[in-house]
Amino acid sequence: MGETTCRRLPSVGGVRIGQGQDPRDLSTTGGNGAEPYSRLAGVYDEIVVDGCHDRWAAHLNELWSSDAADVRTVLDLCCGTGLMAAELIALGYRVVGVDGSSAMLGRARQRVGPATVLMQQTLPGLTIGGVFDAAVCTFDALNYLTPADLGATLTAVGRRLRPGGWFVFDLHTDALMDFTVSHPVVEGEAAGYRFALDSVVDVGARTCDTRIDVTRAHDGDTFAERHRQYFHGDVQVRDALIDAGFAVAAMTDEYTHQPPNSSTMRATWTARYLAA
Numbered sequence: 001m002g003e004t005t006c007r008r009l010p011s012v013g014g015v016r017i018g019q020g021q022d023p024r025d026l027s028t029t030g031g032n033g034a035e036p037y038s039r040l041a042g043v044y045d046e047i048v049v050d051g052c053h054d055r056w057a058a059h060l061n062e063l064w065s066s067d068a069a070d071v072r073t074v075l076d077l078c079c080g081t082g083l084m085a086a087e088l089i090a091l092g093y094r095v096v097g098v099d100g101s102s103a104m105l106g107r108a109r110q111r112v113g114p115a116t117v118l119m120q121q122t123l124p125g126l127t128i129g130g131v132f133d134a135a136v137c138t139f140d141a142l143n144y145l146t147p148a149d150l151g152a153t154l155t156a157v158g159r160r161l162r163p164g165g166w167f168v169f170d171l172h173t174d175a176l177m178d179f180t181v182s183h184p185v186v187e188g189e190a191a192g193y194r195f196a197l198d199s200v201v202d203v204g205a206r207t208c209d210t211r212i213d214v215t216r217a218h219d220g221d222t223f224a225e226r227h228r229q230y231f232h233g234d235v236q237v238r239d240a241l242i243d244a245g246f247a248v249a250a251m252t253d254e255y256t257h258q259p260p261n262s263s264t265m266r267a268t269w270t271a272r273y274l275a276a
Contacts, residue, residue, distance in 0.1 A: 208231065
């Protein structure tokens with residue numbers, strides 16, 4: 001999938017949010033009765049993501065340094081365990097994080113400390129107050145939204161941005177959909193856990209339903225969750241951004257300035273909010 005692709009679990013990127021058709025509605029646990037996401041939150045950083053957020057944050061910092069109006073405040077949507085928030089805070093930004101999972105927010109709090117505002121909210125119902133210079137949504141989190149909820153979310157984000165404010169987010173590409181079709185079962189080991197993903201893609205509906213099984217190697221403790229994601233087409237995303245009052249500045253290969261190509265698994269979208 002390329003050396004720069006940040007993913008251990010290829011067909012499920014940001015499996016940490018409750019949005020739109022809430023993926024927690026599709027989740028099950030093992031026989032332990034754990035709340036959905038409470039178990040995955042405990043191993044998320046170790047088995048789901050690799051160390052890429054410093055590179056992504058550097059890319060954002062470079063983008064925003066070109067803004068004469070200055071970018072200081074950032075809304076981190078679907079902030080998960082706070083990986084991106086921590087990198088942006090280290091660069092001097094004031095970050096507010098929102099996420100649909102209380103367990104993920106708990107890990108984020110440990111990472112960013114008590115001074116950063118973290119709120120549990122579920123997209124597209126973004127009710128947080130304030131106006132921000134920029135918003136981000138990383139690790140394919142918006143792929144959990146239905147097409148209708150994606151449009152509603154973009155509108156909600158625009159209401160929280162100043163004129164000329166930035167929204168930078170990433171999405172799965174058709175290349176990843178094709179990869180998942182041809183590799184429906186993915187297995188691996190990391191940090192003392194074995195994981196297996198079994199995915200079913202409906203190409204016509206552009207949906208992916210994935211069962212994630214995670215087993216702790218030393219004692220066999222196991223849990224499972226189910227997740228649904230949506231592959232949003234490029235034309236659909238552009239139209240939704242324009243309808244929400246954004247101008248599309250760029251679509252690139254994963255947090256670079258390179259255009260996407262046939263092997264791009266994750267596309268980064270950069271948009272600027274126009275005055276309402």
